Amino acid sequence: MEKSKITNQNEHYSLITATTMIIGIVIGSGIFFKCDDVLKFTGGDIGLGVLVFCIGAFGIIFGSLTLTELSLRSKKSGGVVGYFEDFISKKAASGFGWFQTFVYFPTLTAIVSWVAGIYTCILFGLENTLEQQVFIGFGYMILLYLVNILSFKLGGYFQNISTVVKLIPLLGVALLSIIWGAQNPALPEGVELVSKSNVGWRWLAALAPIAFSFDGWVVSTSITNEVKNPKRNMPLALIIGPIIVLGVYLLYFLGLNKMLGAEYILSTGDSAINKVGELLLGTHGSRIILTIILISVLGVVNGVILGGLRMPQALASKNMIPNSSNIAKINPKFKLSISSCIIYFIISTIWMIVHYIVQKYKLLAGGDISEISIVFSYASYIILYIKVLKMKKEDTIKSNFKGIICPIFGIIGALIIFVGGFISNPLYVTFFILFCTLVCLIGYTYYKNSESC
Template sequence: MEKGLEKKYGLITAVAMVIGIVIGSGVFFKAEKVLTATGGDLPTGILAWVIGGLIMIVCAYVFSTMATRYEKVNGIVDYAEMALGSKYGYVIGWFMTTIYYPSLTGVLAWVAARYTCVLIGWDIAGPQAMVIAGLFLVASYAINALSPKLAGKFQVSTTVIKLIPLVLMAVVGTIAGISNGVLIENFTSGAIVEVTGNPLFTAVVATAFAYEGWIIATSINAELKNAKKNLPLALTFGTTFIVIIYILYYIGLAGTVENSVMMAGGETGAKLAFSKVFSSAGGSILFVFVVISCLGTLNGLMLGCTRGMYSLAARNMGPNSRIFKSIDQTTGMPTNSAIVGLLLSSIWLVYFYGANLTTPWFGVFSFDSSELPIVTIYALYIPIFVMMMKKEKELGVFKRFVAPSLAVCACIFMIIAACYAHGMAVVYYLIVFAVIMAIGWILMNPKSK
């Protein structure tokens, strides 16, 4: 099954994928939420970014160790299979295919449309925004399904582009904030709005969306040249770089306008900050880079989404495995798998709109699909880390016990934080999760049971 996909990506593409999938939307989309969740308390917000980043780095480090030992079709599914057997690998693969990949991809299509509408001056939840989101979704599917090499080049290009506004804001915003006193004022003012619950937990869960996506880079395991060497390098370097640039950007953002103004700005907060530092015209130009940045992230997510059913079918598991593991001779892509990825992403996009952007359509089952699926994947990581400590006897003490133990603690922290942040919504999400997973279990290839 490893021979089905061509080895067409190198280390640069892998690094660009880790950085490019993660950076590009969440840091803009969730920076306002982190600030609001902490009541404008900047140090607490920075701590949330640090904690969320450390959780990502620890988990990525453990998976990078696995990547040096296992190389098959789809990294995370391979690791789950090696740790707990084919059935757990199928469970992980089904979750990634039906919930994780498409829910995040659907949200990212809207986020890209959101900032496009902010740039134009349209309603971010209006019909124009949803049409644009749908167009972005289809375009991302087309480039990945019809020309995967072009998708890889697009990923590298947008990764470079998306760093421009982040680096400029980190440097110029910090310098400006120190010189005009805004940064010092924001640091020392403390919380300016009273918040309920645990602000740090709520903020960390918000950063989880901004940091998520790195695991999707493992979906090209079978298409990565020298994967056992290049994938660990990409995961380790990429995640560390992301944490540094996010924290510096968040600090630079705090040097542009007062926390109260940023919180009141809502979806236009980032554009307001860029315009104040770089003038109205310059801010608009840099905001175009933000939109491109979001599209780069969407491209990376769709890259994983299109390979979801294939990762199961390549193991002769799941519904109609013979159909979904077929590779198109012209594009070298699993076309049928890609079509399902687009369909599921579209469904989750509609759900996100109905649950979060308008009067809730689904009653108590209207939850935030940009955050809760992320927390679920951390729960599913835990058995893999535990079995790694049990099975990998050839590894040293740090890689076998210390790192996986830290990763387990990080995952438990994320689960607890999600319960504090979302309350009963977690229960209703888990009901939906259970139903989808039950369907997946029923559709598992009988020969694999």
């Protein structure tokens, strides 16, 4: 009886709340600066663009439904790291934890900070060079680190505000494009026309930026145990939520193309949204739209930093990294591990430098380092999907849909996204995937050795 009461107290999110939380987690900043990448990889073919958005949603829905079966049975915190710890092994959890701490979170921090630098240059008419973008982005990164360390409440407030703000341009462009009847604008002077082209099977490379736009879905499975009637409501929320996100993304993508035309977006890249603001709201419209987008992007930087700076401490609390006893200590004043924050800042700074080199010498053919780490994440989830298939075989999971269909479709979705990432740049993507694998192996080996001591 007492246990039942505790369970009921913990289950405080309704189906509607769970669905809106998933939507808020998944919709990020990627959609604003990845639309032109999607068009580039599809050769300006809007139909193929719609297809890759649908494939992205497909991967989310079946992947999240599969992981929910683990979250319902997990006793560990930490999301995917906890699933690896509970259902695979602590050594595997350490390996994946090292990847998230030293590659995944810091590469996202570096990339989204850089994007904030891009939109700042556009907004204020600054010289839009890579050096300027990275310098401003690094400044934002430092600022938001300090905000989250000195006041976790302030960081939380900014997160809530930016979540609401980012929906304004998405829904605005989507709805207004329905009644839009004007001709596509002419290219600005000095901008070279990029025409549509036939890219063959290279359109699969568009799945890398799509994976970035949909990234964050896996976090939503961590709220499973706090949802009322989770066996019924979480699967529903994890179907309804991604479908709504897909709908918002497609309406924005199609709306942007209707108002500007594919060739305008291909030619102007990230600056395309600037023209939409001008068309809708007049001379000052572009500034208004860009300001909203900048706040949205900074909200994502804040969110990634908020989670990332806790990662070294989380690993240290499980004795999965060197000097764990010191890193695990929580500062009573800041309610954070200062060592953890410093480690994460240094790692993010290193990745910002790596990102600069990659962009400077165009090593990823228009892509970026975060896309590859996200693609690697999808590949890692396959291990968990296979575990769910085994649980069905062992009769731990009774439902054929949850134990067979969902994990199989989850694996298919992950493999399609992995192949798409590989096609974007076979040489450097192979190198980067091997690097991510090496980081996992180091984490795996470290815990294995420390366990035997």
